[in-house]
Amino acid sequence: MTKNFLGFLVLCVSTPLFASVKYFIDINDPAHHTAQVKMIIPAGMESIDVLLPTWRTGNYKLINQANGIRNFKATSKVGKNLNWQRKNKSHWVIENPTEKAITVSYQLYANELAFRSRHIDSTHAYLDATAVFMYVPQLMLSEHQINLEVDDNWRSFSGLKETGKHQFVAKNYHQLSSSPIETGINKLSEFSVDGRDYQIVIWGEGNYSLEKITKDLKALVKQGSTIWSNYPFEKYVFIIHATSGARGATEHLNSTVIQRERNTFAPRKEYLKFLRTASHEFVHTWNVKAYRPESLVPYDYQKENYSQLLWVAEGSTSYLQDHLLLTGKIQKPKEYFKELAERIDRLQQGPGFKMQSVADSSFEKWIAQGGDFATNHSSNIYSHGFMVSWLLDAKILEDSNLKYSYKDVHNALYEKRKEHSTSYDNFFAAPFNQQDILSIAKQLTGNDYQAWWQKNVLTPFSIDFKVLLDKAGLKFKTDKKKEINVWTGFKSKNEKGFLALTSVEKGSPAWQSGLTTKDLLVAIDGMRVTHENFKMMMEKYAPTREIEVSFFRNDQLMKTQLKLGKRPKKPLEIGLVDNPTDAQKKYFKAWLGIDYPKPDKELLQN
Known part of the structure; x- marks a missing residue:
């Protein structure tokens, strides 16, 4: 105890x-x-x-x-x-x-x-x-x-x-x-599922359909039983703010608040973002509200509650959210593959996960900086926690011959709540620590996970996505045309007519040339550049071309040489392998909880 x-x-x-x-x-x-x-x-x-x-x-x-x-x-x-x-x-x-x-x-x-x-x-x-x-x-x-x-x-x-x-x-x-x-x-929709009551309360106007939201959330809430043994509530409220200038969501004991720009509930791509957020917060009803890292039990409301396990609280929740949408048939497998590919792409373009362990980023969440320091020097409990969760899931699946998965770890953490039940258990979360997770994994598989934890959680990790995908009969689709974009390595915004740099990726052409955030670009090869005409100017240059960049830094005019790089024009895509084996199909089912997709032209295309 x-x-x-x-x-x-x-x-x-x-x-x-x-x-x-x-x-x-x-x-x-x-x-x-x-x-x-x-x-x-x-x-x-x-x-x-x-x-x-x-x-x-x-x-x-x-x-x-x-x-x-x-x-x-x-x-x-x-x-x-x-x-x-x-x-x-x-x-x-x-x-x-x-x-x-x-x-x-x-x-x-x-x-x-x-x-x-x-x-x-x-x-x-x-x-x-x-x-x-x-x-x-x-x-x-x-x-x-x-x-x-x-x-x-x-x-x-x-x-x-x-x-x-x-x-x-x-x-x-x-x-x-x-x-x-x-x-x-506000607008209200109410329904019941398996004896539990649900309310959807929407404040604000927008391009949403309350009827469709109700249908999809009704399917979502049924999926809790695919991971956990029971539900920790009798009533749940989805509070939705359709507004302007506010985005995000927060989990609560038996409710959530979700904020979205009022006209971002459509088209389908945007609506999926809303559904993923709703699923994320619903998973939190168990992971964080029913069980959470021991240093947050009970909450100390007057100071930081440090923990090396916030990646489990947030990253694992991000990992499990799509599993519920898949088993509930709320999103299609190819929609999940697209989301997964985008996550992999974002991770690989941010060098930070190679610099900091996910345990350290969890501990530092209370003081974390944003901007290019986060991108270049810091891990992230959401995106990197997602990937570590995937790695752990794959290991448990393999070590148990597909009998158990990372979902079973979460159900075991939830079951620990019974061990600590008190008359105040209406708010009490079962505390867990690193050793609890390692012990559960060992009970499920018979294998020791200390070395794995040291390598992937306590140390900046590496991940072979091709191996993980191949286990489930998936692969990265190749770009036959091999179309590329000219790449500078910086992001920017319009600041009073100037091209203002907001981040510079470590190791990129812009990084190598000495450019940094807050630099104001004014000319390329002697010609004026703005936020509006930058993309058009880049189209005339070939990758590996060296250009002269003029910019203001602290109101001083400076120049530097920048050798352009290249990146694929098309985003990363995931599809099915040509001839999946029975083993791959079984792994896919054990991993995501749904049958291996039937092949279609879009998923098979190289």
Whole structure:
């Protein structure tokens, strides 16, 4: 039993049984993104610590969530102002000499849609508890009640138990912290599958079909049983924001919020991105919410929760998401092959995975930089975690003669939850560590995985994609015409008419010439270049041609010679081998859970 879990049990036993914590949130000025929050803290404490989390679950980065708090006030039961002191950005201490119930009140500014933390406007409010509701450490395991005061024509939804119109209750703060509330003007679709209830709540207009989304998500939620022994919820809510200027998604205990640009639910290529996101967040219901790395159990809301296993939390979720879409017949095999080829292409074009292990990138996720430093010097828990998951899956399949797979590892991690079941298991995630995964893999196959782990998880890894694909009767399709593009190795954007470099790939022609991010290109071979005409200018050059590049760096005009390179014009493609063996077909079925595809011209074409 882990040290963290032992401490958690001590907390459960030693915590007094206080009355409920109650919140009243009055969304009184939605057009200006503000609300008034009242928090009623029950009697029993002389000095009360009140805190707001410094990060929200699902986003492994500290953020300034207390920056929207104003007019903090603490009053006694009879309305007398109480003395308080702010200890740091997210921590207030209140003096309560009578030890009676008190009321904490504050104004909340909520205009952070893209963070998926809190957003209020004239049409809705999205409330992630970690960015809205303060907590008292001694009361975290007490019941928390939420009462919303909103417009009469608004509707409110959450994965929490509904106790009345615009009223919800959480069994404890941990459940509340992972059960966001969506209230406002919205569209609703409801359905049930195998005795569990589902809601799809969409805020915003867009080119989506609620009927089609319902049909596909209904097929998706049935697929949990292809990996896990049962479901950790009785009700699940898909919250969808069809909006502008915000993209992304966040998993929660029995719900998710998905944000997409309002007109990116079609065509099919874009709709598949939405489905993959929905599947990703649904997988998280098990992987992260039902079991997660032990250093995140329970969550510490005031500081970083470091772990070398975030690649399992995110990369493995990315890996499994498409498996559910395949077994549910929501995407076609050739659509998956295209997605897989694009993932391989992106990995091979980013040198970072050769520089940093996926374990180290997991640990550094809390402080990770973006830009070309991430591309050139850092691993990535999503894309690289996906590939390590694939490698581990392939090894388990081979070592067990196709009897077991990486999915069985995840079901075993989920089953560990039963070993740690408590009266608070409505929010509790089973903790796991590196040794748990190694032990499960050994139990399944009889083989030791220590050396494999050292080589592929604790060390920057290498991967032979041709070997992995061949096991399943797949291959890279060749470009018979061998069409190529001129390649510089940089990415750019338009900045006041200049071609501004946003990233430079390590080892590329631009890298070798000394160009770097924030350089402003102004001319090529003495002719003016802009973001708009760059592609056309490159078309007249042959690969390996050397060109003179003029650019501004820190407002100084400079020049360099750049020898152009080349890359295939067509993206990487995956297809079927010409004559698959029975062994390859069996492997394919054990790997993806579906029969080997029937050959067609598109999949067989070289």
